[in-house]
Amino acid sequence: MSMPSLDSTTLCIEKLVDKFEYEFEQPLLKEMCSVGKIKSFSEGDIIMDTGDILTHMPLVLSGSVKVMTEDSDGGELLLYYLEFGDTCAMTLSCCTKPSKSNIKAISESNAEIIFLPVQKMEEWMIKYHSWRSYVLESYNYRFKEMLESIDNLAFNNMEDRIFKYLREKVIVNKSPKLNITHAAIAAELNSSRVVISRLMKKLERDNKIIQNRNSVDVLDFH
DNA sequence: CCATTAAGATACT
């Protein structure tokens, strides 16, 4: 046994207990630390790409992660954000056999994530009540969220979609000032820069935002 | 200065 591994395990337990002491029971936390790996990411890092084989499920410890789909032409669409305590529904559904990811996960800020082997999922489902609840609840929550996304896509016009997008981003970034360009928004909503510019101008006229070069202040985000 | 790039405008599909 080398000292570094002992140290990192101890550190890991401290970190997890600190964040999840009410969520998971102690033996589970210990197991999570012994088989899980904590990794740090910075803004823009690709955590998972489409086509990657899912061997581990991620659990967000800090920061935020955006989850998106990619179509055949490389067009992207933002699905949702993962924050503290969240996990990816995609990996939950494939715990029985290793499969490929349909989604792409990019770090929205600096983030820490613990990766747990998917093989442990089933084992823990039986062994730990708190784990079972957690998995079922997350699955349920993501399902609801996906329905909302579909609803938004199908029934809301682009202007509403942009404003919802901005408000969501204000929440995950914890700041009403967003450092983002029109082109970047267009990419995330799978639209075009000109269209975003047009509608952003309208939002500005309606006093919902104030625009600057490379950033935007969201005024009406409640 | 100039090159690069974000954002606005206009016109057409």
Place this chain on the structure above:
DNA sequence: AGTATCTTAATGG
């Protein structure tokens, strides 16, 4: 709502 194209404005060397 999206594409193409041009103009204008900021930014950083």
